[in-house]
Amino acid sequence: MKYDTDQGEMSTKKRPAWLQALEQRRAALLAEFAHEEAFVVGTVSEVRGRCGKPGCQCTRGPGHPQMRLLYAEGGRRRCKLVRKADQARLRRAGARYRELKTALRDLAALQARQLRLLRQLVRKGGLRYR
Numbered sequence: 001m002k003y004d005t006d007q008g009e010m011s012t013k014k015r016p017a018w019l020q021a022l023e024q025r026r027a028a029l030l031a032e033f034a035h036e037e038a039f040v041v042g043t044v045s046e047v048r049g050r051c052g053k054p055g056c057q058c059t060r061g062p063g064h065p066q067m068r069l070l071y072a073e074g075g076r077r078r079c080k081l082v083r084k085a086d087q088a089r090l091r092r093a094g095a096r097y098r099e100l101k102t103a104l105r106d107l108a109a110l111q112a113r114q115l116r117l118l119r120q121l122v123r124k125g126g127l128r129y130r
């Protein structure tokens with residue numbers, strides 16, 4: 001549905017300010033998806049792990065710093081260690097995925113809010129026939 005001033009039922013009135021605000025917010029959220037930045041579908045986390053070598057200091061201490069990628073494959077949760085050389089790239093890709101997920105959630109919330117407000121508008125705006 002479009003609310004352009006040159007077409008449709010709402011053309012005779014100016015769009016309400018709240019609707020304009022919602023559309024601006026939606027445009028900003030959609031712009032998030034136009035970025036070409038790489039992302040990885042999964043959770044990148046930095047943890048401490050044990051190498052398994054007997055007598056290694058990690059058996060007593062906090063463990064070696066590691067980066068892990070948790071992801072789902074065929075309905076199962078999988079975990080991969082990230083090589084040192086890939087860590088910076090994967091850290092960014094994981095952060096980017098989080099941004100995209102947030103944008104999706106915000107878009108869904110915005111959509112629900114807009115529908116609620118539009119339904120109110122329709123309910124109140126009807127012709128009173130007596």
Ligand SMILES: [Zn+2]
Binds near residue numbers: 053
């Ligand atoms: Zn160790």
